[in-house]
Amino acid sequence: MNTYYPGNPLILKILGTQKGNPDDCSHLSAYTVSQSVDGGKLFYNSLTQEMIWEADSLLQTDSFRGYLYQHRFLVPDSLEESRLVSQLRELLPVFQRPSGSQCYTIMTTLDCNARCYYCYELGRARVRMTEDTARQIAAYIADHAGGNKIVLRWFGGEPLYNSSVISVICSVLSERGIPYESVLISNGYLLRGEILSAAADLWHLKQAQITFDGTAPVYNRIKNYIHADPNPFQTVLNNVKAALSKNIRISVRLNVSEENLADQFELTKFLLKELPEERNCLIYPRMLFEYAGNKISVRSKEARRKLTSGLIELMTLIAGHGRLDGIPLQKSDLTSSCIADSDSALVITPDGNVGKCEHYSESEFIGTIADGVWDEQAVAAWKAPAPYYDFCSSCTYYPMCRRLRKCPERFTCNEEQMALTNAELKLIVLQEYKKLRSRGTGTAD
Numbered sequence: 001m002n003t004y005y006p007g008n009p010l011i012l013k014i015l016g017t018q019k020g021n022p023d024d025c026s027h028l029s030a031y032t033v034s035q036s037v038d039g040g041k042l043f044y045n046s047l048t049q050e051m052i053w054e055a056d057s058l059l060q061t062d063s064f065r066g067y068l069y070q071h072r073f074l075v076p077d078s079l080e081e082s083r084l085v086s087q088l089r090e091l092l093p094v095f096q097r098p099s100g101s102q103c104y105t106i107m108t109t110l111d112c113n114a115r116c117y118y119c120y121e122l123g124r125a126r127v128r129m130t131e132d133t134a135r136q137i138a139a140y141i142a143d144h145a146g147g148n149k150i151v152l153r154w155f156g157g158e159p160l161y162n163s164s165v166i167s168v169i170c171s172v173l174s175e176r177g178i179p180y181e182s183v184l185i186s187n188g189y190l191l192r193g194e195i196l197s198a199a200a201d202l203w204h205l206k207q208a209q210i211t212f213d214g215t216a217p218v219y220n221r222i223k224n225y226i227h228a229d230p231n232p233f234q235t236v237l238n239n240v241k242a243a244l245s246k247n248i249r250i251s252v253r254l255n256v257s258e259e260n261l262a263d264q265f266e267l268t269k270f271l272l273k274e275l276p277e278e279r280n281c282l283i284y285p286r287m288l289f290e291y292a293g294n295k296i297s298v299r300s301k302e303a304r305r306k307l308t309s310g311l312i313e314l315m316t317l318i319a320g321h322g323r324l325d326g327i328p329l330q331k332s333d334l335t336s337s338c339i340a341d342s343d344s345a346l347v348i349t350p351d352g353n354v355g356k357c358e359h360y361s362e363s364e365f366i367g368t369i370a371d372g373v374w375d376e377q378a379v380a381a382w383k384a385p386a387p388y389y390d391f392c393s394s395c396t397y398y399p400m401c402r403r404l405r406k407c408p409e410r411f412t413c414n415e416e417q418m419a420l421t422n423a424e425l426k427l428i429v430l431q432e433y434k435k436l437r438s439r440g441t442g443t444a445d
């Protein structure tokens with residue numbers, strides 16, 4: 001047997017090994033992803049986060065079945081697994097130590113140099129951060145760093161459309177000796193020249209998420225940039241290559257709808273060819289018009305089902321090249337869903353308001369950076385969990401899925417979304433196994 005992930009130590013400690021006998025009515029856990037590969041079977045459990053592989057010839061041995069049972073890949077028929085997950089969720093906050101490091105999502109501007117028709121910022125005031133506000137934010141961050149590394153997420157609007165304030169914040173942190181690194185959510189158009197140099201050297205930019213809406217003709221039409229540029233697609237592609245050459249990881253987000261699905265296949269093939277063997281450039285597709293930013297009526301179940309199978313096909317193509325970005329298989333923060341319910345994350349708007357969710361720039365504030373005092377009731381409201389659905393009991397992702405009542409992005413789920421998430425998990429598990437195996441990582445028993 002080869003162990004690729006030993007499992008999350010805290011979860012294993014709380015749960016302990018499963019007592020009993022695998023031959024007394026047991027079945028594969030709803031949270032076990034298993035698939036045949038390389039003359040054996042790969043198992044990953046989304047509850048324990050353990051990943052193992054065993055040769056076909058040894059799958060039925062008593063010792064391997066015993067292992068599967070003790071490590072919860074197999075569970076007794078009598079076990080109500082979702083109840084076990086609920087108990088674990090209650091216990092985790094008691095045992096998990098806070099990480100200490102703080103994450104700040106900073107909206108430098110709500111303005112943008114592109115004019116995508118689907119933008120969720122449409123109709124909102126186009127506020128830009130001033131240098132004074134940037135200094136105030138930097139001072140707050142430095143005063144509350146407590147010796148920990150800070151993670152800065154540049155968000156907008158288009159954050160690079162007001163990049164000077166990023167440099168102001170990073171210069172102050174640098175002068176005060178605060179360790180930090182940053183990530184960027186951007187259309188990537190301005191990520192070149194002096195801005196790219198500042199990103200690599202001053203902002204300590206480690207990763208940029210850049211959205212592509214299709215191949216050049218589709219992209220150029222949808223993005224509708226304000227710049228006089230005959231081919232913005234090529235500009236962004238060149239910027240991606242330049243950023244990669246500076247060791248900035250790129251996560252390409254493909255917005256997919258019924259209209260551009262076929263074109264996104266073309267783009268994916270193009271990107272895989274254009275950026276071959278590029279380990280630092282991963283790709284992930286997301287369904288457009290389902291959640292936050294949805295200004296167009298939600299699609300019918302049949303339309304969603306059709307688009308879901310197209311997306312799974314697209315993810316399979318990407319994963320086949322080892323380039324699918326998505327669900328992290330080893331989650332270290334087990335108690336929060338996202339920045340909104342995390343005690344170590346804040347969102348700051350261009351005018352210095354502080355919130356918890358990046359999708360709110362005009363409301364839902366918990367305070368201002370100038371006051372530095374948070375409305376605890378508002379903070380607590382962001383932690384309220386959303387109820388699960390009946391179909392969640394058969395979702396492989398359930399132990400990792402935390403849903404918030406106030407989340408505009410993931411509040412709703414449906415069976416198509418579940419199928420998509422489960423397919424993504426399976427593909428990511430296989431992709432990760434292949435990577436680890438090719439590197440010779442994995443402990444043999």
Ligand code: SF4
Pocket residue numbers: 388389391392395396397398401402403413414417418421
């Ligand atoms: S992804 Fe959807 S189906 Fe799965 S557990 Fe979460 S809410 Fe339920």
Ligand code: SF4
Pocket residue numbers: 292337338339340356357358359404406407408409410
């Ligand atoms: S949209 Fe949802 S997932 Fe995203 S930050 Fe807000 S609450 Fe979290």
